[in-house]
Amino acid sequence: MEKSFKYNRLAKDDAALLLVDHQAGLISLVQDFSPSEFKNNVLAVAACGVYFKLPTILTTSFENGPNGPLVPELKAMFPNAPYIARPGNINAWDNEEFVAAVKKSGRRQLIIAGVVTEVCVAFPALSALEEGYEVFVITDASGTFNEVTRHSAWLRMQAAGVQLLNWFGMACELHRDWRNDIEGLGTLFSNHIPNYRNLMTSYFTRSE
Amino acid sequence: MEKSFKYNRLAKDDAALLLVDHQAGLISLVQDFSPSEFKNNVLAVAACGVYFKLPTILTTSFENGPNGPLVPELKAMFPNAPYIARPGNINAWDNEEFVAAVKKSGRRQLIIAGVVTEVCVAFPALSALEEGYEVFVITDASGTFNEVTRHSAWLRMQAAGVQLLNWFGMACELHRDWRNDIEGLGTLFSNHIPNYRNLMTSYFTRSE
Amino acid sequence: MEKSFKYNRLAKDDAALLLVDHQAGLISLVQDFSPSEFKNNVLAVAACGVYFKLPTILTTSFENGPNGPLVPELKAMFPNAPYIARPGNINAWDNEEFVAAVKKSGRRQLIIAGVVTEVCVAFPALSALEEGYEVFVITDASGTFNEVTRHSAWLRMQAAGVQLLNWFGMACELHRDWRNDIEGLGTLFSNHIPNYRNLMTSYFTRSE
Amino acid sequence: MEKSFKYNRLAKDDAALLLVDHQAGLISLVQDFSPSEFKNNVLAVAACGVYFKLPTILTTSFENGPNGPLVPELKAMFPNAPYIARPGNINAWDNEEFVAAVKKSGRRQLIIAGVVTEVCVAFPALSALEEGYEVFVITDASGTFNEVTRHSAWLRMQAAGVQLLNWFGMACELHRDWRNDIEGLGTLFSNHIPNYRNLMTSYFTRSE
Amino acid sequence: MEKSFKYNRLAKDDAALLLVDHQAGLISLVQDFSPSEFKNNVLAVAACGVYFKLPTILTTSFENGPNGPLVPELKAMFPNAPYIARPGNINAWDNEEFVAAVKKSGRRQLIIAGVVTEVCVAFPALSALEEGYEVFVITDASGTFNEVTRHSAWLRMQAAGVQLLNWFGMACELHRDWRNDIEGLGTLFSNHIPNYRNLMTSYFTRSE
Amino acid sequence: MEKSFKYNRLAKDDAALLLVDHQAGLISLVQDFSPSEFKNNVLAVAACGVYFKLPTILTTSFENGPNGPLVPELKAMFPNAPYIARPGNINAWDNEEFVAAVKKSGRRQLIIAGVVTEVCVAFPALSALEEGYEVFVITDASGTFNEVTRHSAWLRMQAAGVQLLNWFGMACELHRDWRNDIEGLGTLFSNHIPNYRNLMTSYFTRSE
Amino acid sequence: MEKSFKYNRLAKDDAALLLVDHQAGLISLVQDFSPSEFKNNVLAVAACGVYFKLPTILTTSFENGPNGPLVPELKAMFPNAPYIARPGNINAWDNEEFVAAVKKSGRRQLIIAGVVTEVCVAFPALSALEEGYEVFVITDASGTFNEVTRHSAWLRMQAAGVQLLNWFGMACELHRDWRNDIEGLGTLFSNHIPNYRNLMTSYFTRSE
Amino acid sequence: MEKSFKYNRLAKDDAALLLVDHQAGLISLVQDFSPSEFKNNVLAVAACGVYFKLPTILTTSFENGPNGPLVPELKAMFPNAPYIARPGNINAWDNEEFVAAVKKSGRRQLIIAGVVTEVCVAFPALSALEEGYEVFVITDASGTFNEVTRHSAWLRMQAAGVQLLNWFGMACELHRDWRNDIEGLGTLFSNHIPNYRNLMTSYFTRSE
Known part of the structure; x- marks a missing residue:
């Protein structure tokens, strides 16, 4: 049998978690999930980060403006995580401090969730992929304006090689064995x- | 102007809260809400009961069988509430202990939420209406198998005179003034x- | 408290079951339920008829033409039920033999399910209502072309006084106590x- | 048994058909049905008019402006029907010529379909109801901007006493017997x- | 023919427009319409108010808190309208100044739109109905958390006698004749x- | 003409069937299909396994805990199939006994269905693909929490080379000729x- | 600029049209389109075949059994087209007569529409692709049981290299210039x- | 780490904007977006063109026929843009004047939006891709008949290498830094x- 596909599988020791722009203002723009579901999913992916002891990086965009502050729960869950309040870069990967934090984690697998999907998630996902990282986007902890936008963002990321999975899939792939x-x-x-x-x-x- | 309609408005001192059959097994049958949304709504209506100090009655159906135990959060929120574990009556209103608890509350407005909508909610709602109570069903804390079933249950209750509203409407109607x-x-x-x-x-x- | 609403509640000894035009051809027109769900619901309502020993009447419309034969499962479940193969009446209530069978049952509550909702169900439902029967339409065992049609059929029946409920509600209302x-x-x-x-x-x- | 409901049933000799504002421009505003389905439904209700020999009245609103001409198929199907090109009345019932044509038909049951539902259909439906006519709105041959609008228009009409049914229900109720x-x-x-x-x-x- | 239904028809000289709580914060909670559609509908109903010279009343709830300020467009469109910034009453009808403004308008038909539907719209709608006003709720310029909530709010209002219609229906009913x-x-x-x-x-x- | 695509077509003598974690508890988590439809699809794919005499492997995860036992119908249909009750491996392919059973079947085409799609199905699908197997996932006999999750699981599997098809497609591709x-x-x-x-x-x- | 993508564009002189199994029985299984829409789309793609004078091949599966006869309209539109009533091959490409007819057409682009999508369309599409043909599937003239099945069938075909487009896209790509x-x-x-x-x-x- | 993916990122100095066939008649065919949303999206993508000073090309198809004139807003926003009223070419890329205008822009990234998606957008997108351009389709400013058509058009374009993104993603990718x-x-x-x-x-x- 031919073996051409390589299953890049999430591993606790290989992965870092990037939570991008889950800010009070931006989240209010999300309409492709009900607010209760989305909140639950975001907290779940964060809880996975804590539970699996993943190096985690928080970042925000323009948090002193209309985008609003990071939701307090995330800050509280990762009190010691690198926290990069980007002054203006829309793509977090354009921020040197952010990339430095990623590199410092020493991980080659990046798990990304954020708001909004097609920008705050897709841009760093594509940039990281170009840099050679394995990129996993947590689809149900990343929200955007509507389902049309989500769908096209997913297709763009899939074509580039991003692996799309939900937080439950992430947890199971990391845990391996009950x-x-x-x-x-x-x-x-x-x-x-x-x-x-x-x-x-x-x-x-x-x-x- | 003619004045034929009477606005039966929820009032803190007139209302009691009836939480019917929010049991671990039965809730797993609910598919007209996403589980996260439904859980949030049920806890919200319960939180309203606590906050507005409404006389609250808990009841379950066959909790030692497949229907499963009451979800622990509700029991914890109302440690002193009457708790009627019905041995077999499907319509809670057929249970004398339950009706006695309702009567003992002295309230004439009954707020009902439960699982499943067309049975555990609709049956006591219709029975209470027949007894002359004003009945309010909390639509988003009452769940059932699917949207078709919900819709027909609502139409049956609306035709009978039940007032349908969500937990947020209930909270606002009770609170009156910020x-x-x-x-x-x-x-x-x-x-x-x-x-x-x-x-x-x-x-x-x-x-x- | 004023008591103006009367809860006409299904009772085993008061109800008869009318299964109208669940024919192989007509069922293939149903698209407001998935076929698997609809089949399950129809068999469930029939199983309720058997279980609760309800007088049951089967009827078909033009079964030798494109509408096709009654689905065999129903015939098999009610081998001794009155079976009225209507030669042409679209509204089963226009068929004297059918009305005679209903009257012979001696029941004042009629539970109706059939295909299609706005015709084979709604017409006899409205006719029976006019005759003074209490009428219950089983919403999930009655199918039609699409959801728009279903919705308008329900509103027409609700306005007339039909009680709309699903088969599970019917079973629970009949059973009363586990x-x-x-x-x-x-x-x-x-x-x-x-x-x-x-x-x-x-x-x-x-x-x- | 009490007999309080009267089933106002469509009858070939009692009914007239009113087709309101199915104009090329206005139909392009309809989005609560797919265009193919809507076209089929409109032609079907018209075909019923022809088949059952119902007195039929055509009317248009401002057909020399953006609303556009009546779709040619309808004109062709009813070459001898009264055709009232209303110069400005939005509610067809405000047009004396239209009401005169209705009255001249001598029918007490009015079947109405048109575009858009909440205006061109609902307005004359409510006016005719007030005049004592029995009014039947053909729900699937009446279109509007979206489902939210349709739903509220139906609830307004249902509350007033309009009977809502689809063209197939209309055909079956008129035909009575195969x-x-x-x-x-x-x-x-x-x-x-x-x-x-x-x-x-x-x-x-x-x-x- | 019997004439029991009275068509309470919107009339330019009888109607007043009440815009309730279209505030920047509250609108961000609305998810039963896409934001672009909802904005368009709200501005449309306001434009009708201006165009038909309806006495218009603006009101807000707690506008210095999280609910946020009235959207500036509405304030700009009605610079001279009564503007009641309610300090705490959730039901605008509980605010004496608001009711006084309504009464001062001298109108017996009240057109209401607002955010959220089941509270800011439904409460004053039911109160006004009880006072004998004819109440029209503009369904597509009133938003809420989700479709389930909207649907139950509509059924509650319909049962009470509110007339539900969209802004286009309102415009057409007011205008009467092109x-x-x-x-x-x-x-x-x-x-x-x-x-x-x-x-x-x-x-x-x-x-x- | 260039011939670069190879149609890896299911064949009775090349394929094995893997039914993964269709357990009573886990199935109750499935909400991207109605329960009746899902049950029918799972039994259908199992019936295909029996009918086409495919080597079939059953496996469960933690069946003595909340995940619950395998649904009895499947056990009954394959009384002699290898049955691997995994003590903890989430990805069945991490279980040596499971892989040994697959290898022992001698088949190079693996048909997989299970609960939940993005974990119990996707993980072994990706692992098997990496090992050089041709992998076919039966999309309608694999269920998960909601449609968002399903969609992203499918895109991940499609990108890896999994062939997605429903049970009917599987049956037809295996049967070849009526x-x-x-x-x-x-x-x-x-x-x-x-x-x-x-x-x-x-x-x-x-x-x- | 790099030029790696080749746009295989439909051309009147390169394309043949294959209409597969649009039979009266099979079409009644289609539920991912409303019947009126689907009928219109099938007739439209056939009308394109006639209009663009495409070599067209009709084929049916088991037309003397429950699958039923070819819909008469298609037979009437292509009286002289090769018509292969397959005695048993499910994949039309397994039928030598069918493949011979395709080859005889001399065309290298195959436009396929049929019922059901994941079998009657997908199987010959994948087989033809393997043979080196350019394959275009007309998505809106190919129907199946439900949207889940359609979606997975599309993903399987997309991964293989099939070009997916609707009949309107086909018409426009063939016509080139008004x-x-x-x-x-x-x-x-x-x-x-x-x-x-x-x-x-x-x-x-x-x-x- | 391997670096095989190249992130072709939109850049202000590399990109041109092509607005294809946003004509009054054709837009009325669009039903995969609500009209208000679609209008907003089209004006937004145009506003991006103006704001980022992208070379912009307008084109129409048969604007003197039923397709109707370009919507006036677009003409007004780009008074000096090349405006190619194509006399008959359906694929704008078949029009020499259009291609010349594209080439004259000197840009290698083409952003395309238009009506309808599978034709006016997809055809030039695929042609430009073949010519070596990087192609970005603005998914929410491109409309078509329904969601089925949109979905298949997206899959065809994705497979070819088109990058799919919404106007907001386009704006953010171009702007780079607040x-x-x-x-x-x-x-x-x-x-x-x-x-x-x-x-x-x-x-x-x-x-x-």
């Missing part, structure tokens, strides 16, 4: 997947 | 309306 | 609600 | 319901 | 209905 | 495509 | 694009 | 993104 930590992963899922929490509630109630 | 407690209402909204939280984040950041 | 027969109702749900079956599978596996 | 003319009705359906034509094709092929 | 001012109405449509503008562009180009 | 067994294929379709069953019912009724 | 025949192309569009017909009606009315 | 002109970009967004305008209104109100 036995590495059953309780930890279960808690992560329970906190961010209401129906998984329901399964656990029913299960543990019955097991008592 | 000046009664600006911070309290703001916190309620901030906790359950992500984009309202964003507005507050931007506002208070700028005001500092 | 204790009347836990296993029977559970089996009915397990056979026609895949996620309820899943709940039962998990529950009984754990309970073993 | 035996009145099997071939004629079959042809009507075959021409305007592609899947019914398919049923007939298969049926007659096999019967040969 | 001949009253062809150019004025045409300009209004051209400014807010892009495809009507296209019809006019094509028409006048050809007519030159 | 004449190989008309009755068998017809029965398969009749059991799982309600409208195909309707076609057969009408056909055979007429042919009698 | 001046080749203004009236002919206009008639084609007028017959199958209702809003284009409306544009023409308005235009020619004004030009008179 | 500091290049904060006020200018802010104004552009404020004019065409209503919720961004709201953010600015709230921000500047608070900052005063």
Whole structure:
């Protein structure tokens, strides 16, 4: 059998997490997810960053203007992460400090989520890909104006070689094996997947 | 001008809250809302019950079977509320203990949310209406199998005289005036309306 | 409190089931449900008829022409039910034999499902209503060309006083109390609600 | 049993058909149906008018301006029908000539279809209702800007007492019994319901 | 023929326009319309107010907080209109100054649009109805969190007797006859209905 | 003409079927299909496995926990198939026993369906592709949380070289020619495509 | 500039049209288009075949069984076209007579439309591609069970190199220049694009 | 790390803007966007052309026929742009004058928007790609008959190498850094993104 495809698989020790422009103003522009779902997804991807101890980089665009401040939850979850408040670069990769932080992480896999998908996510994704990184975009923690825009942004990124996956896929690909930590992963899922929490509630109630 | 319509308006001192069958198993049947949205809405309506100090009644159906236990958050939020684990009555209003608890509340307005909409919500709603109560169904904290079912359940209830409104409408109709407690209402909204939280984040950041 | 609304509630001893024109050709016109869902719903409402021992009447329109024969499952489930193959009346209520069969059932509540909603269901529903029957249309076992048509048919029927509900609501309203027969109702749900079956599978596996 | 509802049923000898403002310009504003579906529905309701020999009235609004001429097919199908090119009245019922034509028809049931639903249909529907006519709006041969608008127009008309139904429901309610003319009705359906034509094709092929 | 329905028809000399809480912050919560569509609709209903010289009342809720200021366009279009910045009343009708302004207008028909539908629109609509006003809610210039919420708000208002219609229906019902001012109405449509503008562009180009 | 594309076509003697994690708990998380449709599709793909005598491998993840047991129907349909209850590996391909079973089948084409799409299906699909297998994912027997997740999972798999097709496409590509067994294929379709069953019912009724 | 992409553009003298399995029974399975739209699209692509004088091949599968006869309109439009009633091959390309007819056409571009998309269209499309043909699938004249199936079928074909386009794109790519025949192309569009017909009606009315 | 992907990034000095066939008649055919949204998007992409001083080329097809004149706004925004009224070529790239204008711009990146997507946009996009240009299609300023058509047109273009992005992505990719002109970009967004305008209104109100 011929073996031409290489499965670039997320690995805890290879990956860094980039959270781009999840700012109070910009998030209010997002309409391709319901606000409750989007909030949950963003917090879930951040919780993955914490849980898997991924080097994480926060960045914002123009946070003193209408775009607004980073949502406080993210700042609180990563108190020691590099935080690059970009003064003007729209593509985070155009910001030297940001790229330096990425390089300092020493990771070759970049997991990116942000607002809005076709700009704050797609631009650094394409730039990083050109630099040779493996790029994974978390599709359900990246939001934009509407579904038409999301769809075209995905097609542009797919064509370039970005791997598209949701936060749950990211968590599972990083964790590899439930036995590495059953309780930890279960808690992560329970906190961010209401129906998984329901399964656990029913299960543990019955097991008592 | 003729005045034939009477606006039966929710009032803090007239209303009781009935949370019907939000059980771990039954909620997993709900597909007319995304799970994250539905969870948020259910917790929001419960938070309204706490905030407005509404007499609240919890009830479940067959909780030792596949329907599963009440979701723990609700039990925790109303530790002292009447809790009627119905042994078999599908319509909660067929359970004497439940009706007694309603009557004991002394309220004439009943706010009902539950799972599933066309049964656990609609049946007691119609029964209570027949008894002369004013009935308000919280549409976004009541879930069911799909949108077709929801739609027909709503039309049946509307025709009977049920008032349909979402949890936000309920909160606003109960609160009447921001000046009664600006911070309290703001916190309620901030906790359950992500984009309202964003507005507050931007506002208070700028005001500092 | 004023008591002006009367809750006309389905009761096993008051209701008859009318299955109208679920014919192989006509069903292929239905596009407001996916075929798998619709088939499941029709068989579920029929299973309710059997389970609750409702007097059931089958009728078809022009079954030797393009409309096609009654789907064989329904015939098989009700081998002894009155079966009125209408030679031409579009509104089943215009057929004397059909009305005679309804009257012979002695029931005052008529549960109707059929194809297509705005004709084969709505016409006899409106006629029966005029005759003073309480009429319940099973919304998810009645199909039509598209959602626009369904929606307008529902509004016409709602305005006339038809009660709209799905088969699950019908089953629950008829059964009243799980204790009347836990296993029977559970089996009915397990056979026609895949996620309820899943709940039962998990529950009984754990309970073993 | 109480008999309070009266089923006002369409009857060939009681009904007139009013086709309002199906003009080339106005139809291009319709987006709550795909153009092919809408065209088919409009021609179908017109074909019903011809087939059932309903007194039919055509009217247009400002047809020398941007609203454009009546679509030629309708004019061709009713060469002898009263044709009222309203010089300015938006509500056709405000036009004396139009009302005179309606009255001259001697019918008490008015079937209305037109463009756009909330204006050209709803206005004369409400006016006619006030005059004591029974009014039937053909929902799928009446189009408007989008589904939100359609939905609110339907609710306004439903509340007033308009009966909402699609062209197929209209045809069936008028025809009453296939035996009145099997071939004629079959042809009507075959021409305007592609899947019914398919049923007939298969049926007659096999019967040969 | 029986004449039981009364068509309460909008009339220029009977109607007042109430624009409720179209504030920069609150509008960002609206997700049942795309932002471009909603902006267009709100400006259109305002343009109708100006064009038909309707007494117009502006009101806001808590405009110094997160809800944000009235969108500047509305203020600019009605520089002399009563402007009631409510300090805390959620239901505008609870504000004496607002009700006084309504009464001072001398009108018995109230046209209401606002944000969000189930609160800022529905509450004063129901209150005004109780006071005997004829109430018309402009459905496409009133926005809310999602379609579920909109739908239940509409059903609550419909049941109470509110007439639901879009801004175009409002304009047409007020104008009555194109001949009253062809150019004025045409300009209004051209400014807010892009495809009507296209019809006019094509028409006048050809007519030159 | 240039011939660069190679059509890797499913063949009965080259293909194995892998059913991954269709467990009672996990299936309750699936919301990108209605439950009835999904159940039908899963049973259909399994029926294909039986009918075409494909080597079939069953696997589950953590079946003693909240994920729940394999749905009993699948176990019953493949009583002798290798059944690998993975103790912890999320990607089935990380389980040596599973890969050994795949290798033992001797097939180079792997047909995969499972729950959830982006994890239980996509991970082994990508791993197998890297190993040189031809991989076919059955899109309608693989479910996940919502359509956004499905869409991104598909794009990731498409980019890697997975062939996406539904169970009906799989059946037809394997069967090649109706004449190989008309009755068998017809029965398969009749059991799982309600409208195909309707076609057969009408056909055979007429042919009698 | 680098020139690596070659635009394989449809040309009248290079293309043949293959209409696969548009049979009365199979078409009734199509639910990813409304029946009226689908019928229009199929007739439109056929009308293109006639208008552009493309060598056209008709084929059916099992037309004496439940799949039903070819829709009569297509047979009538191509009385002299090769018509291959396949006795059993599901993939038309497996039928020697069909492939011979394709080869005899001498064309290197194959335009394919059929029912259902993922089988009757995709299979010969992939086979022809492997043989070195340029393949164009007419997406809106090819129908299937639902949108999920369509979407995966498209992705499979896109990955293989099929060019996806609708019938209008096909017509325009073939025609190249309006001046080749203004009236002919206009008639084609007028017959199958209702809003284009409306544009023409308005235009020619004004030009008179 | 391997670097095989090259990010062809829009640059102000490399790009030209091609606006193809935004004509009053053709735009009325567009139904994959609401008219208000589409108008806004088209004017936004044009405003980007003006703001970034991109060489811009306007072209129309058959503007004296039913397709109608260019929408006047575009002509007014680019009074000095090359304007090629194509007498018959459907693919603008088949028009020598058009290609000459493109070449004269000296740009290697072509940004294309137009009506309809699969023809007026896709054809010149594919032709330009073949000529070695980098091609960017503005997805939300290009409209067509429906979403099915749009989707297949996008897949065809993606496969060929077209980069798909919305006007906002285009603006951001061209601008690179807010500091290049904060006020200018802010104004552009404020004019065409209503919720961004709201953010600015709230921000500047608070900052005063």
